[in-house]
């Protein structure tokens with residue numbers, strides 16, 4: 001079994017990658033389970049930079065292991081890409097998502113754009129640093145529109161206000177299986193899996 005350390009403390013995320021990578025014979029470890037407690041300052045200016053910062057910090061502590069970091073968020077075109085890399089912190093870390101939505105609608109209405117123009121996309125960026133130090137990025141996006149009111153009760157974060165054009169529903173109206181077919185994270189993860197699978201066959 002190969003070992004991969006994930007730059008995350010988030011149990012759901014660790015479980016998600018465990019399930020994804022188990023068929024390829026990878027054992028996934030979260031940072032805490034390998035004793036990494038340092039706080040990593042994500043001060044990059046893009047999803048890629050932030051994922052690289054996290055992966056490099058972890059690789060420094062575990063130079064012989066493969067490490068993986070991810071960064072993701074929602075970008076709204078009419079708001080110049082906001083909240084983007086600040087998605088979790090938008091309006092303040094403690095602000096509930098219902099209030100984050102209000103803030104977004106307030107700003108979008110102020111642009112004077114029609115609701116059909118409220119284009120947005122989620123990005124997921126994965127940074128893998130391999131055992132030998134090679135760094136690889138897997139990034140993907142899913143496009144949609146910001147809804148003028150929340151729809152659906154599943155998912156997390158901005159899911160209720162993100163209308164996915166590909167499936168014709170909000171992300172919060174999708175089962176986790178459905179979201180795992182079309183989400184930004186699913187697409188980027190599939191690219192990572194394809195890469196690891198091909199690499200390990202040689």
Ligand code: IMP
Pocket residue numbers: 070071072073074087088122155156157158159171183
């Ligand atoms: P992180 O990459 O896990 O730090 O996620 C950053 C933030 O982006 C999350 O806290 C959410 O606010 C937002 N986000 C990322 N992916 C999703 C998603 O699939 N649905 C809803 N919100 C998301």
